[in-house]
Amino acid sequence: MDKKTYTITVQNNEKCFNNRADQHLLEGVEKSKSKTVTVGCRGGGCGVCKIRVLAGEFNCKVMSRDHISMEEEAEGIVLACRAYPESDLTIEPAEPAFLKMLKKKQRITE
Structure with a gap:
């Protein structure tokens, strides 16, 4: 097990935390x-822990295409429960798809 620790900075939140590799x-x-990222199932099945990695290197385990498209992944959008740091990172929470859908529905009904 790798005991190396990296600093994770949350953009626009001025919060940092340490994360082992x-x-x-x-x-x-x-x-x-x-409390900077929404917690869901912790296994990649719900998609609520979606984040965007703005800077740094990371490794990602397999993610469901129901939650992260290939285009999103290419833009650095991943599930926090499937991503492991390989350097210091800067991240920001990304809006989960179900919240986007709810907001769209709200705008339609207003």
């Missing part, structure tokens, strides 16, 4: 109690 980013968020 052998733990996914969502686990680091939870351990830091920073």
